Amino acid sequence: MGPLIDDLRAFLGARLLTSEAARAQHAENEAWYPPALPDAVARPATTEEVAQILRACRAHKVPVVAQGARTSLEGHHLATRGGIAIDMTGMDRVLAIHAEDLDVVVQPGVTREALNRDLRATGLFFPIDPGANATLGGMAATRASGTAAVRYGTMREAVLALEVVQADGQIIRTGTRARKSSTGYDLTHLFVGSEGTLGIITELTLRLHGQPEAQSAAICRFDTVENAVDTVTTTIQMGLPMARIELVDDAMVRGFNLSSDAGLVESPHLFIEFHGTEAGVAETAATFGEIAAEHGGHDFTWSTLPEERARLWSMRHGAHYAMRALRPGARSISTDVCVPISALAEAVSTARHEGDKLGLVQVIVGHVGDGNFHCGILVDPEDRAEIDRAHAFAKTLSDLALRLGGTISGEHGIGLGKRSKMRAEHGPAIETMRAIKRALDPEDILNPGKLLPDD
Amino acid sequence: MGPLIDDLRAFLGARLLTSEAARAQHAENEAWYPPALPDAVARPATTEEVAQILRACRAHKVPVVAQGARTSLEGHHLATRGGIAIDMTGMDRVLAIHAEDLDVVVQPGVTREALNRDLRATGLFFPIDPGANATLGGMAATRASGTAAVRYGTMREAVLALEVVQADGQIIRTGTRARKSSTGYDLTHLFVGSEGTLGIITELTLRLHGQPEAQSAAICRFDTVENAVDTVTTTIQMGLPMARIELVDDAMVRGFNLSSDAGLVESPHLFIEFHGTEAGVAETAATFGEIAAEHGGHDFTWSTLPEERARLWSMRHGAHYAMRALRPGARSISTDVCVPISALAEAVSTARHEGDKLGLVQVIVGHVGDGNFHCGILVDPEDRAEIDRAHAFAKTLSDLALRLGGTISGEHGIGLGKRSKMRAEHGPAIETMRAIKRALDPEDILNPGKLLPDD
Structure with missing residues (x-):
């Protein structure tokens, strides 16, 4: 590693960091993967510097991984084989x-x-x-x-x-x-x-x-998750132009109430946004309100006040942290399946049923308009048996998604966590991916050990 | 070739065609490329048969090209190196x-x-x-x-x-x-x-x-191509939801009149379609009408009658044949650049100006909402000098599109005709494409001699 460090320092100077603190900072992640220390952190300022770093790493056969804000939930950016972390934030x-x-x-x-x-x-x-x-x-x-x-x-x-x-x-x-x-x-x-x-x-x-002429945010409460999901399915199948349509289940609402005094009735909700012309938003909101009412929706209200929109989405975006209020000290494991919309009700129901059967503490939140939802499972980090149950649950959900014509990850990606499930989704196409990887990175220096399963 | 033919006949039987007539039928194309005879035509019925054909062709190192309706304008499907044409229409x-x-x-x-x-x-x-x-x-x-x-x-x-x-x-x-x-x-x-x-x-x-609740077709006449293009640019930049917005220049309109008695005023036109709710279509059409009027549009009329829509798009789709009425016996050479919408006016003006300068007979038609337009150049197939001028014109347009941040082909593809221009657009990324091709088809049996430039 020493000769590579010298090569890199020659053109990066102080923008090559080897201190324990810098390496530790670039070793962290938002999920539960163990920290992974790079040997050094490079902070390039130009494309040409990135190219120089890669040429040097290749010459020395040292792994290299790019990092951004390090908000990945699947450990994409972790330098699990050491080497150079390229911090692109500069x-x-x-x-x-x-x-x-x-x-x-x-x-x-x-x-x-x-x-x-x-x-x-x-x-x-x-x-x-x-x-x-x-x-x-x-x-x-x-x-x-x-x-x-x-x-x-x-x-x-x-x-x-x-x-x-x-x-x-x-x-x-x-x-x-x-x-x-x-x-x-x-x-x-x-x-x-x-x-x-x-x-x-x-x-x-x-x-x-x-920017749309008009934006309105809305919230609607349901007695059951099934009713909320049926509302979404009907809305999407009718082709109603939704800008956002998010499911949060009763447990997640409890998390919002505990963490930020949201003051919501603790039952499943849809959080919604409409974009369009003034007339279009009003028309869409009215139609949506009718669909929701037919599926037992309560208290559907919409507002064009920017501060109400901001409050709603700030709450939704805080879900990853708010759920932890349900079980202080727990770590969260997040699933990420995505299924055809017609299969959403079955997938969400199964997730709730299987989670309960295994005695797991979980919330369900989802970008349900796409058929994508997350189960956030809160586990005691010291309880190996519970963690194993959570992983078994995640595996059950992945298998279900594939059986329903869907995918094991709608948006979080593969990274470290889902590599072992890649073959179940892609079958022999894994070898096609591997052939492309070999063709473009024959030395396997680019983020090795991610995305593709082991040989 | 004989042993491969025997291998293929063993499982395809009468669905392997080697007659002169069948081979000649699969040698033709809609553009001006010389016919290219495959050695045989396979008509598989199942995926497994396609796999068997490819295994056999690979074992014998014989090229193979899939064919559909053979409507390509760039000779994609031509068996220029002989071998097996797989007719997928079954x-x-x-x-x-x-x-x-x-x-x-x-x-x-x-x-x-x-x-x-x-x-x-x-x-x-x-x-x-x-x-x-x-x-x-x-x-x-x-x-x-x-x-x-x-x-x-x-x-x-x-x-x-x-x-x-x-x-x-x-x-x-x-x-x-x-x-x-x-x-x-x-x-x-x-x-x-x-x-x-x-x-x-x-x-x-x-x-x-x-299917949208309401569909309406519209037509609008302009005094100049520039006015028509400026109307399109404004429409797209305002985010008006157009379902189709097509430019036909005065020469193309003359072609429609000659070939099908269209009875249109021989000046540039936009052919338009709106999809949406009844109210939405009316609102969009009204807004479009205002934009067109500001840019000197005449006689903007819209209609929700299905037969009028059908007539309009049937005429537009016949452009490739209708343009030939302008110069009977000529062959057409079609360009296909696509540029960012802000550069559309410059690109179209340059095309007209350069075409005139070279004394070419051309029409301009375009999917202008995407920044994509075609010059259909009508050349005397016996006049080598004219054909050379047409190709020089096409090269000028491609260079212009690249300079304006666009692409040498919006939709017709590369096939045989544009391979030599690929490097100008993609630079060293050509080697990335070549590496992928080698990784997935090391024997170069899949449609060889297409898409990528020669080494």
């Missing part, structure tokens, strides 16, 4: 706002909130919202989505073009600023979601949207 | 309609019109509409789009999942029926647009849309 400039084309060019260390602050005056916004204030590079690398995907899609739809540094230090550009193209292999989509295992994203061109 | 079953999930599972030989006939009773439709009644397998392989892409996206957005037979005969599945996923490399998007060079698509799961 590359945080918005390079060009093309308001007339509804796109923006950014460096990977820009966070989604910072981007939206910069866009405020333009009347445009970037809608992909995974909750955490993640970096856009990290969001692209993990194909993030979140609450607004039902209307605006995920990072899959949001990324128009990329600049990527490959394992050998070659800098390439994928895609263009044109809305569509049919010229060759879709490398943009190959890198989006590749979790840093095929290349390191150093620039992104992202699709923007016009 | 695999033409709609396997499952999941109306409640807005998706459908089809074999690759189903055409888009046949699919929409099957869907009629469901209230759903498949919106991707390249004009030709292409097969869905071919449309996915070439990342087709067409007139409705401004609203519904292209095959990139339409394909949820694929079954693919790889070069070694391995059958894989990519994607799921869930709306989103973050599990591993996005192989679905890698195969969409890969033009048969990475695998052969044997099944597709496609996203459907609800």
